[in-house]
Amino acid sequence: MARRRAPRAAPEPIRATSMWRVDQVFLSRRGVRVEVICSLVNDRGGLRNLSVVAPTDDPHEAVRHAARFVAGKGNVSSARQARVRWAREQTTTLQDELIRDEALEDEFQDAFEDTLAEVRDRMR
Incomplete structure (x- = not known):
């Protein structure tokens, strides 16, 4: 006798309209420029990073x-409440990582x- 499979629940769809917020910002030096990595979280617990290299050393x-x-x-x-820190490679002591x-x-x-x-003004 063939065994019947339990019906599978449909996977939850990906929300294209998910809103993100900036949680942390990490800075690191890349030569004469500064790389900024922004850690984003969304309302569903998702996490992603956006990285940009600024055209400056300031x-x-x-x-x-x-x-x-x-x-x-x-x-x-x-x-709101985004924390800005230097990346671990840029710190000289363990205390620097906490600052x-x-x-x-x-x-x-x-x-x-x-x-x-x-952006909001342009969208109106």
Whole structure:
């Protein structure tokens, strides 16, 4: 007698409209430029990273450049409480890994919100 399989549940569809938020931002030097990696999470627990190499060696300008890049994506809704840190390779002591750069966090937040407001204005 053939054994019957239990009916499979349909896989949950991928939501194309999933909104993302910036959780952490990591900086690292790449020669004379700064690479910025933004760690994004969505409302469903998904995780992805966006990486951009800023055309400058100034960390403040690099963070602003990355914020404009990420906010311009269209499906990143927020960057509140995003933590900005230097990547592990850039730290010299274990204590350096724990230090957040609050000035850079403010720069990122301001540039992100400004760009997001511009994007929303264009969509109206």
